[in-house]
Amino acid sequence: MTVTFDPIRYKNTTRAQWEDAAAAWHRWGPTIEDWLGEATALMLDATDVRTGSTVLDVAAGAGGQTLAAARRVGPAGHVLATDISPAILAHAASEAAAAGLTNVQTRELDGERLDVDAAAFDAVISRLGLIYLPDQAGALAAQYRALRPGGRVGAIVYSTAERNAFFAAPVSIIRRRASLPPPAAGQPGPFSLGDQGVLAEMLRRTGFRDVGTQIVGAPLRMPTAAECVRFERESFGALHQMLAGLAPEDREAAWQEIGAELERFEGPSGFTGPCELIVAWGVK
Template identity: 30%
Template sequence: MEQQLEQIREQQKASWNKFSSGWKKWDDLTMDFLKPMGDEIIQLLNLKSDDIVLDVAAGTGEPGLTIAGKLKDGKVIITDLAEDMLEIARENATLRGITNIETVACDVCELPFPDNTFDAISCRFGFMFFPDMELAAKEMVRVLKPGGRIATSVWNVPEKNFWVTAIMGTINKNMELPPPPPGAPGMFRCAKDGFIADIFSKAGLKNISQTEVSGKLNSGTTDTYWNMMTEIGAPIVAALSMADEAMKAKIKKEVYETVKQKYPDGKVVIDSSALVIYGEK
């Protein structure tokens, strides 16, 4: 099993590094889209001005950079598996004049920090990509101080996330993709009600709560939606790379029709739903 987990981790690392340029290009749109989930995490963490905070799987830097902006005497350690994503996070920090951050490329299952280091931990949309989610939660709890707070977000069920299903549903309908191995990283791997709460409980956290948070992907046009999704969505790009030109064109046409059906006025603002889970050590 260890070898399999290692393999998944290396695939994740390669994938996120590869797509970092797409994430940089679409950073404003994606960060606006994911902001409500980050805001809920920040509110739940109830930060004090001198807190030391860990932001896990931060990608291009959020919500860690926003948290850093709220800490007068504290700091944020921003971590991700992909160094190329953290490079964008550092650029974003410089652009915003944020200096109380540090970036560390590391695996959540082997955090390079001593026990009881952090007052709070944020992790926005990381869990569904972790090879071993229970080990990840235990590691986070290990580096959290007694009484420390942790909050994470994961995507809710497919039915509430048309922004994913519009394109992935069309791909699956047209192509016979090999089913992912059980427990493999994926968008809706943590969507089941109480799934992460249960992992938190097993890791020893208490006062656990779960909140549903909705957001909107304000892509404006179907073109923008298609271009963004095919430049940042690893599973989408992987699937389309296996299609010939005729199949790609068919999928694109059907995605456009699906989106147009839902947004006949041409204003493509797509609803999303996530679960934010909180716990205390």
């Protein structure tokens, strides 16, 4: 039986999953920033986020990169964090307030339909968000529209499944257990923009110039494989989406297999989950 991808249903499910996972993703914030910090700094450098910049953060989540941008732009700048999930944006707003960052605003927006003024931003950033949008080309076109001439876009995505076993192994196990077909070309997913040159070419087709990319090794380091399983189980909305069709006992069996598989990345210094990211950028 051929299953037709329904982008509207997918986005509704995605929103619901992130509403459920928002608190957990926020709780894991320090781990996430340790893991993604180097790639985030490179993205902000590549988009020339500096004092006074206006920044649009697409699919901002709990806002670790939002806060990093807000600290760079200072009181003279402004960061608008957007996401499809209002629950996760509430955490971003509370973290900004707790940090005394008055230059952060949050707004619930679909990443493919950015209802913002044209040519209003110096930089548009997205950290592990673009990969999950059904219309990635349309999303980039919306980002292009939001940028002023000379403004810069930056995105962080996973590279290939083979280079991201900490995430690819759970995806593969769940896909097999849930009898899910492999994603078709053009469908969203964690590795949808990971092949060499794919994101760079998409940026060029959108109209961006001076496009560049850089590979960043970003191993996920934790005390044990079991801790990684807990992290993914609590906060990875994509995995929960894939598990939704399984009975509770079958979901539990899947997590048990995932834990056993990830144990191969344990060593004397703890768990080191293979992860490789691509940071891409371009100029309007």
